[in-house]
Amino acid sequence: MLETQQLTKKFKDTIAVDDVSLVLRQGESVGLLGPNGAGKSTAIAMISTLMKPSSGDVKLNGKSVLKKPGEMRRVLGVVPQKIALYEELSAYENLKFFGRLYGLSGNELEQRIDYVLELVGLADRKKELVKNYSGGMQRRVNLAAAMMHEPEVLIMDEPTVGIDPQSRNHLLETIRKLNQDEGMTVLYTSHYMEEVEKLCDRVYIMDHGKVIAEGTKEELKAILSDQETVLIDFDQNYPELFTKLSEIEGVQQATAEEHSLKLIIPKGTRLLAALFHEAERYGAQVVNVNVQTPTLEDVFLRLTGRKLRD
Amino acid sequence: MKAVFLLQWRRFYRKPLLVLAMFGLTVIFVSVTAAGGQSGPQMIPVYADKSMNNQQAQTWIERLNGGEQFQFELMSESEARSYVAEGDVSQAVNLLEADYRLLVGREDPARFALDSFLRRIYSEELRLENAEQTTPGIRSEMESALSEPALTLSVESLQGEEDSFQYNGQLQLLFGMTLFFVIYTIMFSLVRIVDEKRTGTWSRMIISPVRKWQMYLGHLGYSFLIGFSQITLIFLLFRFAFGFELGDRFWLLIAIAACYTFSIVALGLLIISLITKPQQLGAVIPIVATGMAMVGGAFWPIELVTNEILLAVSKALPITYGLQALTSVAVYGNGLQAVAIPLLLLLGFGSICMAIAIRLMEWRSAS
Numbered sequence: 138m139l140e141t142q143q144l145t146k147k148f149k150d151t152i153a154v155d156d157v158s159l160v161l162r163q164g165e166s167v168g169l170l171g172p173n174g175a176g177k178s179t180a181i182a183m184i185s186t187l188m189k190p191s192s193g194d195v196k197l198n199g200k201s202v203l204k205k206p207g208e209m210r211r212v213l214g215v216v217p218q219k220i221a222l223y224e225e226l227s228a229y230e231n232l233k234f235f236g237r238l239y240g241l242s243g244n245e246l247e248q249r250i251d252y253v254l255e256l257v258g259l260a261d262r263k264k265e266l267v268k269n270y271s272g273g274m275q276r277r278v279n280l281a282a283a284m285m286h287e288p289e290v291l292i293m294d295e296p297t298v299g300i301d302p303q304s305r306n307h308l309l310e311t312i313r314k315l316n317q318d319e320g321m322t323v324l325y326t327s328h329y330m331e332e333v334e335k336l337c338d339r340v341y342i343m344d345h346g347k348v349i350a351e352g353t354k355e356e357l358k359a360i361l362s363d364q365e366t367v368l369i370d371f372d373q374n375y376p377e378l379f380t381k382l383s384e385i386e387g388v389q390q391a392t393a394e395e396h397s398l399k400l401i402i403p404k405g406t407r408l409l410a411a412l413f414h415e416a417e418r419y420g421a422q423v424v425n426v427n428v429q430t431p432t433l434e435d436v437f438l439r440l441t442g443r444k445l446r447d
Numbered sequence: 448m449k450a451v452f453l454l455q456w457r458r459f460y461r462k463p464l465l466v467l468a469m470f471g472l473t474v475i476f477v478s479v480t481a482a483g484g485q486s487g488p489q490m491i492p493v494y495a496d497k498s499m500n501n502q503q504a505q506t507w508i509e510r511l512n513g514g515e516q517f518q519f520e521l522m523s524e525s526e527a528r529s530y531v532a533e534g535d536v537s538q539a540v541n542l543l544e545a546d547y548r549l550l551v552g553r554e555d556p557a558r559f560a561l562d563s564f565l566r567r568i569y570s571e572e573l574r575l576e577n578a579e580q581t582t583p584g585i586r587s588e589m590e591s592a593l594s595e596p597a598l599t600l601s602v603e604s605l606q607g608e609e610d611s612f613q614y615n616g617q618l619q620l621l622f623g624m625t626l627f628f629v630i631y632t633i634m635f636s637l638v639r640i641v642d643e644k645r646t647g648t649w650s651r652m653i654i655s656p657v658r659k660w661q662m663y664l665g666h667l668g669y670s671f672l673i674g675f676s677q678i679t680l681i682f683l684l685f686r687f688a689f690g691f692e693l694g695d696r697f698w699l700l701i702a703i704a705a706c707y708t709f710s711i712v713a714l715g716l717l718i719i720s721l722i723t724k725p726q727q728l729g730a731v732i733p734i735v736a737t738g739m740a741m742v743g744g745a746f747w748p749i750e751l752v753t754n755e756i757l758l759a760v761s762k763a764l765p766i767t768y769g770l771q772a773l774t775s776v777a778v779y780g781n782g783l784q785a786v787a788i789p790l791l792l793l794l795g796f797g798s799i800c801m802a803i804a805i806r807l808m809e810w811r812s813a814s
Contacts, residue, residue, distance in 0.1 A: 210656050239656060266461075
């Protein structure tokens with residue numbers, strides 16, 4: 138339905154997006170995962186016809202949208218990372234304006250406003266000014282505004298940044314409903330791994346402007362299928378012990394975090410004996426040892442050598 | 448375009464303070480300051496220096512009252528000071544033998560006109576006195592020559608009065624302050640474009656089916672209408688509620704207001720295309736508005752400015768042409784033909800500014 142072909146954006150000496158090719162099939166939910174500065178927002182700006190690429194193409198149903206963006210703009214709903222609303226107006230007034238931009242009027246406009254407000258759970262507070270809403274409620278109106286014209290494809294650029302867990306769950310549930318119950322195609326950008334795991338069928342991982350991996354969640358995790366993650370909690374921080382443990386034969390990746398250490402090792406590696414032996418030598422107390430199957434976070438760590446929120 | 452235009456009115460309804468403040472400031476400033484003024488000759492209390500006798504003082508008064516703009520009245524120093532102290536007049540004159548002093552109670556644009564008038568009369572009189580010392584009887588010869596001139600030159604205008612400088616303090620104040628304060632209203636309404644780009648609502652509009660020119664037109668249409676309405680309402684208010692004499696061609700004043708508003712909208716757009724941060728605009732707009740008003744003749748008549756550089760700069764400012772056209776119609780009673788050039792200059796200025804501004808904005812967003 139929607140695809141990008143070798144999309145590239147250069148700003149003077151910086152390449153923000155480098156040769157990115159993505160495909161969104163009708164009705165699927167795709168995650169675009171990457172740390173801050175990976176190039177996700179720039180890629181989205183080009184896909185949504187807000188920014189012209191330096192090279193490459195964006196196609197909707199096989200037709201390039203770069204010269205004639207009209208059709209793309211009609212089928213696309215974009216939820217920006219910023220809360221792009223008029224804060225001195227009410228949610229109702231904001232939605233009325235965004236609906237009018239798409240040619241809605243009269244009863245059709247009113248019904249659509251009622252529907253999207255119901256969808257985001259703000260029907261009973263529609264007359265309140267946006268500036269008086271909590272951050273989470275503003276995010277919900279931000280989503281509702283993108284839904285006014287019944288888009289076929291919804292692109293969301295980190296829609297849950299800076300909101301409370303309750304609003305976040307509400308938003309994620311709304312997006313899941315839109316995708317699964319209404320068949321809306323979703324491109325979801327985030328650096329929150331758990332959101333992407335919960336919502337998306339397929340995932341693209343971006344770093345330094347490039348797509349470094351893509352596939353279903355299972356396919357990506359299969360990158361680490363012959364490996365397992367061992368999370369060890371200690372009673373306190375032991376920097377020297379952590380260094381020593383990361384040098385044990387077979388350890389492929391080690392990440393220290395205050396009182397704990399995460400190791401990625403090949404399946405079947407005999408680690409525990411060496412772990413307890415070294416802990417004894419350093420006088421450290423092991424509080425907990427947990428062996429996990431790899432997560433997308435581990436995959437990202439393995440591919441980039443850094444964590445998503447670095 | 449309609450959606451963007453209507454949105455601006457909705458936003459005005461929610462946040463009307465700035466526009467109402469500019470409207471209110473104009474009304475308060477003009478009504479309070481002009482309250483001391485009058486449409487006829489302005490009364491100026493005069494007291495003579497002790498070195499002058501009553502005869503000499505009376506001679507000076509007769510000489511000074513030869514003009515039409517001021518009515519000089521001789522009185523004691525204490526009476527003149529009392530007039531000024533109580534605010535009945537803004538200034539008084541102290542006559543000296545070969546000079547004068549102004550006693551100023553409050554700032555009044557008429558002060559420049561008064562000073563200029565006194566300087567002219569004094570310099571003429573003193574030259575004549577000097578000439579009398581070398582050529583006795585020259586004064587009577589000159590007076591008789593003036594009463595029976597060898598050649599009579601009469602000047603007629605196609606419309607209105609003859610083209611000599613006439614100062615009407617009330618209208619100078621009304622036009623000057625109205626055109627000055629409306630600059631703030633228009634430019635601060637245009638700052639919304641910058642603000643929309645910052646908050647992201649502009650991007651949201653771009654990715655909708657609305658075309659970019661429609662977005663601009665929605666904003667510019669609102670800014671034009673809010674500025675134009677402000678000028679029109681103020682003119683109506685002062686004409687009908689305060690009884691200001693605005694001449695017989697009110698429709699022409701409104702047409703001038705429209706051309707002026709267009710030029711300021713375009714200038715505002717040019718400024719926001721050059722300066723893209725709302726905080727910087729908050730500083731730049733007052734500088735531009737005040738500077739333009741000072742040089743363009745909003746605070747005092749441009750006819751009193753003698754500095755060649757300032758006069759040259761004033762020729763590049765829309766407010767100069769706006770004031771020139773309004774004064775021409777309301778004070779001199781001229782018609783459309785007399786103000787056609789200032790109006791064309793305003794429209795031309797606006798069109799050039801707008802073309803540059805839109806090109807600049809597009810270039811910025813593309814890069």
